Amino acid sequence: MVDPIESPVSNNPDWTVSELSGALKRTVEDAFGHVRVRGEISGFRGQHSSGHAYFSLKDAGARLDAVVWKGNFGRLRVRPEEGLEVVAIGRVTTFPGKSSYQIVIEQIDYAGAGAIMAMLEERKRRLAAEGLFATERKRRPPFLPAVIGVVTSPxxxxxxxxxxxxxxxxxxxxIVWPVRVQGDTCGAxxxxxxxxxxxxxxxxxxxxxxxLIVARGGGSLEDLLGFSDEAVVRAAAESDIPLIAAVGHETDVTLIDFAADVRAPTPTxxxxxxxxxxxxxVAEVEGLRARMRACMTRGHDRRRADLKAIARHLPSGEALLAVPRQRLDIASQRLPKALRANTAAHRLMLVRVEARFGVGRLNALIERRRERFTLFAGRLDSALKANARAHGERIGRAxxxxxxxxxxxxxxFARQLSERGRRLDALGKMLNALSYQGVLARGFALVRDASGTPVRLAASLQNGDALDIQFADGSVPAVVGGPGTVVKPPTPPRRRTAKARDKDARETGLRSPPDQPTLFEN
Structure with a gap:
């Protein structure tokens, strides 16, 4: 068997990943602390859903991750924009989750006038692409406005x-709308x-x-940045009221100058x-009035001269009436002969009409009318007889x-009378059943006080009160007992059930209301 190779013994302690990351974090933060870093913003896509902003700062040779926490983002004087060259102030730290280092930015400034100009050029290009600077959107201010609105410092x-x-x-x-014309809140x-x-x-x-007039005096490029804010440019482009931009001196240029309807070199x-x-x-109106009077005078003089010239070419009255007078003389000579011819023509027409309406023709016309009248009389007699027969038949049926x-x-009538008699008997029975006299005949009594009001509760009586007790055969006077007498309230009578009331209703033929109390029910 081969012996396992023994690992060399080392005096270096073992680090966990978290311990090493924490040590690196403390080392970087202690070594650098707060720093100022100049670079170009890259990868900025706006705030994250959490409110934080993540992007990078880069130059020609390196890239540094950057983060702006949600609490600091709203307080930044210069907001991050893609491609903007800035000077970022913050502290360098590490992010153990990615084994990388980053800068936590607390403040952002422009990296000189060149950076500001580059930022403005980029913003101008982007807003112009949206059509906010289009010439066709601009309007001419009114010649003489009644009210002028001024947006400036008061x-x-x-x-x-x-x-x-x-x-x-x-x-x-x-009307002056007071605003700050410089600073972080100027644009808003x-x-x-x-x-x-x-x-x-x-x-x-x-x-x-x-x-509207948006005005401000001269200043540096940084002082006028508020009037190049994107919100200001959009508000100027969306304005329904014609807007005159007068920001800075003639050489100063801001983005509101391109969105406004008119740009003025100075507020004045x-x-x-x-x-x-x-x-x-006033002078122009007076001049126009003098010219109008002169024109009217010259016009009258010219028309008067034209009228005189035309009048000289008109013929005299005798010449105008000579031809009509001659025509009248000729017509007066022809009139008697024309009247005689007209009379003869009308006499001939009258003779022809008289021939058409002679005695024989009139008699024939009268005879035809008589025949038609006889025919109509026969038809009318037949119609009257037919109508009389129809009415006779209708009267017979009726x-x-x-x-x-x-x-x-x-x-x-007999059946109705019998039915009404039975209902009357049933009502009499119901009346006897509901009458308090019937109740008295069954052994009950009716108690009245001195005023004749029925006494319903014993608790309402006092000793010495005069009473009148009525029985079925008469009344008896009484007095409530002396001291020591206890007046007990009577036991309330039992209510009649709905079945008993329905039975009485069936016997009498009438149905009383279900909530109708009896004489002794409370």
Missing amino acids: TGAVIRDILHRLNDRFPRRV EVAAAIRGFNALAPGGVVPRPDV AAAEMAVPVRAEL RERLGTAGERLPLA
Whole structure:
């Protein structure tokens, strides 16, 4: 047999996997602690269902896993975006479950102006692909708005410049929605202000603006980032109210400038775009009124000259009436001859009509009418006789039915009278059975107090009360006993059963109501 090979003896202790992982974790955290790492965000797909965010930071030669816990994600000043170059501040640790190291990020900053510009270019490209910057979506602001909504800081110089410029050009009603124009909450507040103005109902307590101005003074690229926020761009694109963007100076560019309907180089220029100059409008109206008066005067003069020129070419009244007067003279000469010819023609027509309606023709017409009348009279006599026969037959049938009914009437009356007599006897029996006098005849008595009211309960009596006790053959006066007399309440009578009541109803032929009490039932 071969002896087993003995393992070499070592002085190194044995580590479990968990112990080694924990030791590595403590070593990495103690050696590095909080670090600032610059890199490009990669693999970011938004927050996990748990609320945490997982992605990587990379550069040209390496990749570092990164995680932002749910509690810190909402407090980040710069939100992670795919491809954004940032400086992440956090602590380096290990993840034993994958034998890897990672950075737990607590704060994210932009890695210089170049990173911000790259982020803005990527966001601009993505939003433009959705059509938010399309030219056909932009609208022209109203020429003279009644109400102007301004989204800006209420304490800065911008709102004073806008109000001063509006008062100089054309005073209008201005509603200011105060927002922060710099900082982490700037984008959310500006987007909420734009949507808030659009949510106002026309004709409400707070009037809905006809045009919006989103304004801010100049600043650095980081200071203006709030107006390039995606929420602000979407709110500006969705606005039903025409929007003028006036953020920064003329050289400053933010993404709201592309989504707005009009971009103004400065807030003062936005006020100039919102309203015209009142003095210029008044002067223009006065000029138009003077031109209108001059045009009307020239038009009247030209028409008056044209009328005079046309009047000179018209013929005189004598020349216009010469031909009609001659036609009248010719017609007056032909009129007597025409009247005689017309009279002769009508006389001839009258003779022809007289020949058609001579005496013989009239007599023949009268004879034909007489024959038709005789025929109608015969038909009417026949119809009257047939109608009389029909009515006679109907009357005869009715007389026969009446005789038959007269013969049946005494029998029906006797039968009905007998039936009513039996019902009357049954009702009399029921009345005697239910009458309290019948109960008295069976040995009971009716007790009344001094006022004649029946006494139902012995407990209602007191000593000395006068009573009247009625029996079947008369009444006897009585007085409740003196001291020491105990008045016991009577035993309540037994209720009659439903079977007994049904039996009485069958005997009398009438059915009394099931809840009808007897004389001695409570």
